[in-house]
Amino acid sequence: MGEIILRVRSLSKNYPGVCALRGIDLDIERGTIHCIVGENGAGKSTFIKILTGAEKRSGGDIYFQGKEFKPRSIREAMNLGISTLFQELNIVDQLTVEENLILGREPHRYGIIRKPKYSERVFQLMNDFAPDIPLKKRAGLLSFAEKQVIEIVRAIAADASLLIMDEPTAALSESETRRLFTIIKSLKREGLTVIYISHILDDIFNIGDVVTVLRDGEAVDTNSVKEISRDELVRMMIGKVTTDKYVPRMVDYKEKVLEVINLSTNKLKRISFCLYKGEILGFYGLRGSGKTEIVLSLFGLDRPGEGSIFVQGRKTYFKLPRDAISQGIFIVPEERLTEGLILKLSIRFNISISNLDSIASFGVIDAKDEIDLTKEYMRIMSIKARNVEQQVATLSGGNQQKVVISKCLHAGANILLMDEPTRGIDIGAKEEIHRIIRKLAEQGNAVVIFSSEYSEVLSLCDRIYLLRNGEIVKELKNQEAEPEEMLRVITGGRWNSHEVKLE
């Protein structure tokens, strides 16, 4: 074994009510491409945030190049030699490629910028990796992949010896991915160490040397990529399956409430599915697989290029959210705080807003009706709050989500689209939300769950569609769903998608 560049010992991180990392031990060897994989919520992003100085650890030690490593900011981590390629790129669109490359360290005299020296390392690196990107071009005109190259070049020129990449291929096409891999391989030859975080197993087998599996905030195992099979890796990511509680429910598969045929946008490819009365349907896929796009199209936020939507057997077309609402569709958005709620306002105002007309005559709101209905929802959903006037900003995540669900019901919805319904909600409240969802279905509503957590889909949904790259690749009944198989299908990667389709 070669020199260890990064040594992590019993690293832990506690958030209020949640333990994100529970004592991680990890050694990263210099000059390797070290992959880290794990389900959503396994602790990958917390781990990166601590390494980059964006978050403070709760306990444990990190040694980088033999020295204690405790950065207080991303800038400090960079100065010490750890750079990160985030999913959100740090490129100023209005500036040229050249200006972006030397951003923040422009050569100047008395504040007046001078011509850069093209002999500088950053320009040489740029020339090595991507001679085809013109230096004078505006960064805003470049593709995502080209911008990514600029970021990588910038990081290496800043003398990074460890480069962290967070899902770098999520937004890339196949050929762009190949180019990125060529660059990563040549970086490795120069002795750079890469921590590569990804969901896409194919990427790992293509480029990784070593792979560490994180699960529930623990490092389960570290293996050489050559010595591990895809199936073994998936099994490790899932661990002991604890999906309980799915009780087969009696769904009468007769009354179709929603049918979608060949829905296509620039992200979605011929999405067809149907939803029955009283059913809980699941869409399971990675981030970026098209879940959110389906929600957008079904709620009048994105105009589908092709395809048709039938509600209760009637063909419909949604231009705006209120068109969808008038057909009985409502959403529980993924971004609860910025899209689901109005944080400054009270529980009462937040619930009633989705259908004020029902409690108003000639535009005048009946305050008593409003308070009564809010109290009723607080009782049904068991929303824990001082009173109806409490600001929703001061509620816990679980209670906030119950307010959003109440809002849907008050709007008179019978088709609920729930995008990541329990994201950022602690375990206890999660189960409570699940109970509420099951109850809603029993009362004859139809619910669609969009989730990237297999455990959520498995414990809730009667039927599951697996999504990958904007396509439905498989439909399963809950009883026949195997978590390992599901994860294998959605992480299938891009080179063998045709194989999966044949199954």
Place this chain on the structure above:
Amino acid sequence: MKSSLNSTLLQKMVVVGILIFIIALSFLSRSFLTLTNFNNVTRQVSFVVITGCAVTALMISGNFDLSIGSVLALTGTISAILVTYSVPLWLSIILATLVGSGIGLLNGFMVVKLNIPSIIATLGTMYAARGLALVITGGNTIHLGLGENFTLLGRGYLGMIPITFFIMVIAVLLFYFIESKTTLGRYAYAIGGNRRSAFLSGINVGSIVVLLYLLVGSLAGFSGVLMASRLGVGQPMVGVGFEFDVIVAVILGGTSIEGGEGSVFGMVVGAFIVGFIANGLNLLGVHSFYQSIVKGLVLVGAVLLDRKIKEMIVE
């Protein structure tokens, strides 16, 4: 309506401040605590308050209107010109007010349909409306042939109280009702609180914002008529800086500059504190140049104090 603890706190603070100020002034100047003086302040403040009622609702929804001062001048001169052409007074009031509504509608259209930021769109109408007022008057003050009744609304009394006071009270009560009891008021809070969330809840954000602009334009238009009536002339250069007097009153009244919180009553208090400061300084013989400095200090000081107190509450 108590939209949040913090804005009501600022209002309480402002009320306490105004009381201390009034008590101090009544000791310093004999003429301060008299009905004549109160009527004076009321008449000065009434224009700000009447327009401010609608502006508060608009700012709660997170939008601005800078054109109201120019609208005031335009509708004032239009009402005067119409009277000189022997249009009946009541009709000239209605027509001039409708011109204000029209400019409000135009503002709303530009902001909602053409997606122009509200500050820029209304800055445009601010210049255009002022220019229009100058064009139709040829830059002159209209004072001939207006007749006696022209000044009735602006200078008249009902008993011992100026008519403008009653108009002001009606506007405040109406907008308090809109703000606290109607769907329109609720939607304004929702849109200012979180536009995206309001849109996703099925609210017709566009038409609500247009309606609010229409109300602001109408009330600014009516205030213009009142102003001309009070001055007894149609003057194309009145109301320069009026928009900022209104915005200062609204902000002192605890309306958040980002929207989502605020109240009409707060705005009334804010308008009166500005009015009493100016009046008090006048009575004390302080030059108007200094009054402007004091106004600036009060505004910035009040907002700063408000934030400090909010931080203390959070801690």
